[in-house]
Amino acid sequence: MSEPTGAARRRGPFQVGDQVQLTDPKGRHYTFTLEAGKNFHTHKGSFPHDELIGAPEGTVVRTTGNVAYLALRPLLPDYVLSMPRGAAVVYPKDAGQILAMADIFPGARVVEAGVGSGSLSMFLLRAIGDQGMLHSYERRADFAEIAAQNVERYFGAPHPAWRLTVGDLQDNLSDTDVDRVILDMLAPWECLEPVSKALVPGGILCAYVATTTQLARTVEAIREHGTFNEPSAWETMVRTWHVEGLAVRPDHRMIGHTGFLLTARRLADGVEPPMRRRRPAKGAYGEDYVGWGTAKDTGAADASEGGRRASGGRDTASGSDGRDTAPHGRETPSGGQETPAGDS
DSSP states (O other), rough: OOTTTTTGGGGSSSSSOEEEEEEOOOEEEEEOOOTTTOOOEEETTHHHHHGTOOOTEEEEEEEEOOOEEEEEEEOOOHHHHEEEEOOOOOOOHHHHHHHTTTTTTOOOOOEEOOTSSSEEEEEEEHHHTTEEEEEEEOOOHHHHHHHHHHHHHSSSSSOOEEEEESOOHHHHHHOOEEEEEEEOOOOOOGGHHHHHHEEEEEEEEEEEESSSSHHHHHHHHHHOOOOOOOOEEEEEBOOOEEEETEEEEEESBOOOOOOOOEEEEEEOTTOOOOOOSOOOOOTSSTTTTOOOOSSHHHHHHHHHHHHHHTTTTSTTTSSSSSSSSSSGBBOOOOGGGGOTOOOO
């Protein structure tokens, strides 16, 4: 059985063409490609590439200035942060969430829109393997070219599971029986119709957006479309820790907001999503709401009206005389005598 694409470059001694990541005494990283007869130069001296060719990972090399550098192959999270960029990359913390929460599995058929510099494409290709299928769409030819070079440089060859198309997803998507769709784009709500046609029942749509405005519009559009279940949305922040003796504390810097993620699952054809039984937050669809759909469209007006009917025409937050109402119909001590539980 042949090894998966790129696996041979992840183990064994360093070879010509391998990516090498050097770490200096201050923890700074330097990444380069091994070439016979070349030298690596720093302000602390240099050393020949030939010292590393044939050496095992974890080797320490010294420059002519007697500064030690630890040599390892870069991990994929390291590589995507140091590779050439055309567009901003999907950070490893978000790529990991996408792989987990979109349930990317070996052999999956995945469509990706918004390739950028190819960061997420590499994470997806490693997860689906050679037997899967990743069809990526990118509007800009210059970004697509950078992404293709980055992917080939990392895997050492063109990946057999990857197909890259330059153009808009909504105009070019012809794939069917797709398991997962990942949208990293400005207006994912514009792609819901072709995406819903491409996804298999139970398939997952995952969108990565940068702002709350994009998040709200995408979620409301998914609800209105009617072919997906209730979407889930979240963001992830990563805080590293300083651990040294008794000094154990959070680091002063952290990776905060990079973007929002949301997922929704494709329903079977002809099935309507169940009505949400959760009452909207107070004011979510008030007079000032000018978003994508009205309070009536979202069912918020019906929920609010139903709440008033259930309380005898009173506001659900308080009784008709302005006194707060506690659970189980009891009045709070400020409103009068409390009725014991179970009494009629």
